[in-house]
Amino acid sequence: MAVVLRLARAGAKKKPYYHVVATDSRNPRDGKFIEAVGAYDPNLSPPKVEFNKERLEYWLKTGATPSETVADLIKRAAKATPPTA
Numbered sequence: 001m002a003v004v005l006r007l008a009r010a011g012a013k014k015k016p017y018y019h020v021v022a023t024d025s026r027n028p029r030d031g032k033f034i035e036a037v038g039a040y041d042p043n044l045s046p047p048k049v050e051f052n053k054e055r056l057e058y059w060l061k062t063g064a065t066p067s068e069t070v071a072d073l074i075k076r077a078a079k080a081t082p083p084t085a
Contacts (some may be wrong), residue, residue: 004064008029019036021023022036
């Protein structure tokens with residue numbers, strides 16, 4: 001089973017809201033998923049990106065492959081959150 005981190009669309013027509021989910025690559029976009037690890041709301045300015053960092057790191061360490069969009073969101077979230085010392 002190849003696990004991927006990708007967006008699952010939610011929200012109303014013309015007002016999308018996305019959940020970042022860990023799912024089997026064979027499942028449909030909005031189908032069954034293993035675990036929700038974050039959210040992305042493009043309707044806000046600037047767009048809101050949030051992750052459960054512990055679970056995100058877990059899935060990346062176990063070999064889950066992020067989609068191109070999710071990889072970009074992870075980079076954006078890392079830049080927005082300054083590292084704690």
